[in-house]
Amino acid sequence: MTRDADKKAQDLKRYLSAFHGIDPRTRATLDVMCRVRSYRAGTTVVRERETAEIVGCVLSGILRMQKTLVDGRRHIVGLLVSGDLFGRVYEGPGEFSIEAATEAHVCTFPKAEFEAFLKRSPDLERAVMLNILNELDRARDWMIILSNQKISSRIAGFLLLLRSRFASLDDLVEEAIDGTKVRIPISRTDLAQLLGTRPESVSRALHALQDDGDIRILEPNLVFVRNFHALARKAGEQDIGGMSSVKDILQEEKRKR
CATH class of the missing domain: 2.60.120.10 (Jelly Rolls)
Incomplete structure (x- = not known):
């Protein structure tokens, strides 16, 4: 073809x-x-x-x-x-x-x-x-994400949402044995506006998640998620993206381990 x-x-x-x-x-x-x-x-x-x-x-x-x-x-x-x-x-x-x-x-x-x-x-x-x-349903997800006071928790919720609701988008999610690559498909400025913060705060939040061992930043718009369980806890809600889909993600992560 x-x-x-x-x-x-x-x-x-x-x-x-x-x-x-x-x-x-x-x-x-x-x-x-x-x-x-x-x-x-x-x-x-x-x-x-x-x-x-x-x-x-x-x-x-x-x-x-x-x-x-x-x-x-x-x-x-x-x-x-x-x-x-x-x-x-x-x-x-x-x-x-x-x-x-x-x-x-x-x-x-x-x-x-x-x-x-x-x-x-x-x-x-x-x-x-x-x-x-x-x-x-997606509007409800954004409300859950934005209800978090910490920007790192909002980023965690956004990454979880990408993995669940937006996983069918081209080249957005790539599974690996020890984690998952997730591409952030919008600019840092757009992400900041979406999450109600500033681009520099988004950068600090991503590095905070990396320091906690939850993700690894591969490129400015590409992260390697090591621990979706930790992201779900930080987001404060496992129902982001639909309860069944998030549960499936966490079960899959358990099997990898």
Whole structure:
């Protein structure tokens, strides 16, 4: 398979993951509507308080949902990854801007057409609802992570979340006999904004986890996790990313030992 063909196959897999279980005829209609767009890192996809004309599905890369505060500071309130939908159907302006945190490919649908089709397609409506529920689950995860006073505990929770909810992203997680490599897929600045702190505090927190023997920093955006049990304790909650998935991770770590 050529690189282009492989990329198309991967994009199709992600596209289908957002619309899992829908009727083939429904999917065929969506295929006709879909227009694939590419965004460079830093590009705005939808502006804050803008009534967007599209509904989108992330194929690859990461988008950030961002809010401008009263004092002008910008705060990242969530991430969108492959298979995630965005765009307010049946609603007006969105409260957040959506920007490309990395190079990203997105399948976009004209909003009016998508809404009209949604009204007559119960299977599509179900797929959209499930996607919304998944996003709510992730929002709950962020609340748990941000409730920690220590930045090192927030980093621990974020690494646990990457290993559980985001493990299906390309090249994000690599298992080894004595641990797990986890790639942090966003910039240090974006990570700081996401966790409600400063980039230098993120750096200190990562080194604190390394000093405790929980991780080893291989590169600025790549860490080797030695002990997920310790990260779960520091995060203060083993339910980050879903109780069953985190339990599976910890059981797997036990077997490695």
